[in-house]
Amino acid sequence: MKRMPFIASFLLASASHLAMADISTERQSELIYLLKQDCGSCHGMTLKGGLGPALLPETLNGKPKELLVTTILEGRTGTAMPPWKTMLTQDEAEWITVQLQQGVK
Numbered sequence: 001m002k003r004m005p006f007i008a009s010f011l012l013a014s015a016s017h018l019a020m021a022d023i024s025t026e027r028q029s030e031l032i033y034l035l036k037q038d039c040g041s042c043h044g045m046t047l048k049g050g051l052g053p054a055l056l057p058e059t060l061n062g063k064p065k066e067l068l069v070t071t072i073l074e075g076r077t078g079t080a081m082p083p084w085k086t087m088l089t090q091d092e093a094e095w096i097t098v099q100l101q102q103g104v105k
Helices: 006-021 025-043 065-074 090-102
Strands: none
Touching: 025 090, 065 090
């Protein structure tokens, strides 16, 4: 696998940080609630798994961020994972992905 050059990696991280900065503190609280309640109803209330797989840092950190964001927005055909694109923006899905990879507080 090719490694991303430092500058490209820095720019990607900076762009993600800027997108996250656009999400208000109030909306971030709403998204955490959504994660714990709505996502938790299938992925387990502690996100350790249930009908859906665990959403813990150790199970997500090896997965590409783009795959996780797409899964959140588009869902997974043939599974119980619904698309959330009618309720979440791209930036919000990216923010959720970062929270999941860091461990939701």
